[in-house]
Amino acid sequence: MKEGRFIFIRTSGSRYKYLLPLQPGEKYKISIDENNGLLAYGPNEAGIELYQSVWNEGLRPMAMDWGAFFENDTFSRDEMIEKVKQEELTGFKKLLDNKKITRSFYKLIAGDRDCFYASISAELYLQDMLKIYRSPKTDNSILAEENTMKQLQNIFDRYKPDDKNLMKSPSWTKYALSMYTKFYKQYFAKHINRDNIESLINADSHFSFWFEQIRQSFSDEALESALALLIYRAGPENNDVVEASVPAFEYFKEKYPASHYLQYFQYYMNRAILFYSGNKLDSSIYFIEAGDRINSFSELIFQLRGKKLYVDIWRITCGPCRGEFQYKDSLEIILEQHDIIPLYISLDNNNQDKKWKALVYAYNLRGIHFRANQAFIDDLNKLYLDGKNPGGNEKKSFSIPWYMLIDKNGHIVEKQAKRPSEIIATKRLLN
Template sequence: MLLQAQQPTITFRVKNGEGKLVRVMRPLDGKYFVAFPPEDTLNASGALVLPNKEKVPGVFGFTYKKMYRLYVRPGKQYIITIDESNKTAPVTFEGPDAEGQQALLNLSFDFYQSAAMRHYRKDTVFASSSRQILKEMDSCLQPFNDLHAKHKIDAAFYAYAQSLVKNYYASVLGATLILPLRAMEFNKDSARYDAALVPEMDATWRQVLAVADPADPASMIADTYVDYNNLYTMWYLDYFLPRTKGPVVQLEREAYDEKLYATLRDNFREEPLREYLMATKLQYLLLENRFESYIPAWYDDFVGQYPNSPYIPLLKDGAEYVKTYFKKIKTDFAEGQQFVENYAAVETMDELAAKFKGKTVYIDLWATWCGPCKAEFAFNEGLKKFLKKKGIASLYISIDRDQADQHWKDMIKFYNLEGYHVRASKKLSEDIRKVFGKNGSLYIPRYAVLKDGKLVLPEAKAPSEQDALYRQLEAYL
């Protein structure tokens, strides 16, 4: 009888985690490629078991309350266990490269811009904040330096850890320059112009680039690289350098995106990095449901340049979705899509709420540029049936600016948003921030409930939280 070797697996386990949700980011041919992975449910043992089908080493990202990275080699077995009750060792690992994997699992990064602003607020002098940031970077790298020196991780694992950490801290370092860059005066005729600041800023950027090379193709394996490359492309190549050469015309969003795409395409010519970056830029636009008119052309151009690209299957559905959008927006508004009368003149939430006396209303605060807002629209069919059955009205309040007026109306058609619609005026937007914001910031999507012309629930459940939302709404009938 022929015996076959059992296929190796990758197990992510949470103690007492049965039925809980986890998201898994899988590598693509060993590279990190951004996606919105679906949620997987942990089984009765609190585990998610995946076959290890990898052909080359790559990194899996498991998101359960935070991100856990796992360096996976072909043909190897891995087990990660999360035990939140164990304060000494909340994360344990079984498998190859055990000490290196444990050091990797112990890493936790804040969003790089938040980390940068924290450092900048403490000390606006780059030399000082740079010393602190690089000190943190060295501390993160130290365990991997020691393990490599002791031959407990090989050169490939070590190179990955270095790329992951260095690209993150280069992003943090570069992001501390955003506010100083925006404050710079580039007009030589201005009284504020300081000729010494331009070479000084360029030299400062060179210090950032010395931490991590934004054109290093080896970085494609690390999830921290894309943010770093975006930061470098946007703020150094597309913002700083052009302004050192003369006046720059302020562009509308679509023209700006095309200019940024051209900057990316023209400054990164080495393959396979160029293909990777162009695919990544397209993927971000598709995942955010941006529906820009140039996306189909960019996609067709990418397919023409790289007909055998492994990224095409991951981009195709999104590109077709955008093409469908442009067909659908040519139709008329549906009967159930109504605009609040004279909405442009409404200046406060109290004024808006007063228009709905005698009704219970579910409010959806959104914007055309908000990816998570649009992701929630996928749950609208069930919500629509519930609201109709219970006699509850829906009110969609967009906080888009005037320039996005047509885009806003197009998206109402495309997403079939039945209910009342308002695009907030400048004064209403300001009042919305006072009513729903915290410390001057407003996070969307945001949901609320009106009853008889009054705001009764400023923080309601989202459409995706179906049962919990329905119970919440029934309490106000």
């Protein structure tokens, strides 16, 4: 790293996630105890430990019931939020005074806390604004709207969304792209009214619109970061490859040709461009045409008889499904050694056909691809329940990702086969 940053660590197969404030050029020893608590040894370790407790408490960020803090009218809402923030920072100031942490470490924490609580404050005022816009227009509501706008403007003037110290905070994405760009700028620009407020809130799919809003809201390093986040989230790491993200990606490459962010989405976007431009891609990716006429798993396997198959049942909105794709290259080597062909069965709707195929090409999923209709999905559920007692404690429907092994005769060898990550770990296909 070139400067202090926050790093997320998640252990494999665990729901626990850890956030570490780290400094460049330093070495740390990290361990996780039997209670899933994170221990860090190295520079600023006392500050890292304190931040773990602060961040774990802050996992309530926007879900936290701040109303409980405002029952006592000794403090205003803004005063109470500032009080909570300063109480947190007091612990870090003591560590700084006792030379347990460096000044650069403290500055990183202070910027993070500023961004975190500015985001909370902004969201609360934006909730106030939504209540105003969802109510009949009166003289009082007009006055309330003006006052709320002043409060929001004060927040964004005091904690500027393009402040480099705030940009290092994990809360910056929500603060800058959601609170500031999506909501505040729209209220301020009068792009909304009581008739279209709901459509604005649910306008996440309007990629081109938000691309322009970001370009108008930021410049320089903040613009680079914001656009990279927008493209990254609209690409394979989110739910699908949005066709509208292609021109945004081209704009980003031209404006920031040496951006280090490119490494996170350039490969996927380049393949998406090939797909959307109609260019021929990898011939080893084969789509079963007229798949909507195949209504059962046995029908599909019958058409592929004579082939040993590793079946991967997935959906473009399934994060764990896409997470397993990172092992596909190593998996392909093992499958080839056993003369097995990957068969990917998508559970996506027919109106997602183009996005589904674009994602297949983006991940370069070589093999056979089939999109299931509802009858096929119902048949899969029967296959899952076959031999099970639906009245017992077992699940009454299957979950994804779901993997199977099929022999040349179309027989199911493994109904619950290993995941790609498990196969790579053990180098074995069978349980």
